[in-house]
Amino acid sequence: MGEICARVTRKNKNGESDLPLTIASQYGLIDQRDFFSKVVAAKDMSNYYLLNKGEFAYNKSYSNGFDYGSIKRLNAYEKGCLSTLYICFGITSDAVESDYLECYFDTLKWYDDVAMICAEGARNHGLLNVNTTGFFDEVSVVIPTSKEEQRKISRCLNNLDNLITLHQRKHF
DSSP, rough: OOTTTOOOOOOOOOOOOOBBEEOOOOEEEEHHHHSSSSOOOOOOTTTEEEEEEEEEEEEEEEEEEEEEEEEEESSSSSEEOOOSSEEEEEEEOOOOOOHHHHHHHHTTTTHHHHHEEEEEEETTTTTEOOOOOHHHHHOOOOOOOOOOHHHHHHHHHHHHHHHHHHHHHHHH
């Protein structure tokens, strides 16, 4: 990870955003008010991370079907605020397509590496004890060398997801 991404630790010091975000494993980075029907963030979000559209966040909290948390890209908003419990990062390599990386993190392929860096007794109040340095040093990402191949893979997977969604709606 550290070869293609860098940690984002920018804070919302100047109140650039008043949008409290959370990660819902099935829906991505979303407004807390929509997900929880209330704000669970602190009133003062100046010490929260300020995430820009296209950047990623790792939620170390496990949920049903997501034993090692989830990584989602900010797609729906230009910027938003996240608790410092999240590991936020952005792509730094020109060799990586953001859409491909988003699709990669929707798989559970990266779980094996996270499982290896979780400290003993990994679960603590619903949070996994994942070392941030280890996250960037030890989590590997399989990336085709051709950006065109990355684009084709992400287009194919996104089209398949859309098709599945359409069929699911048809049956409900």
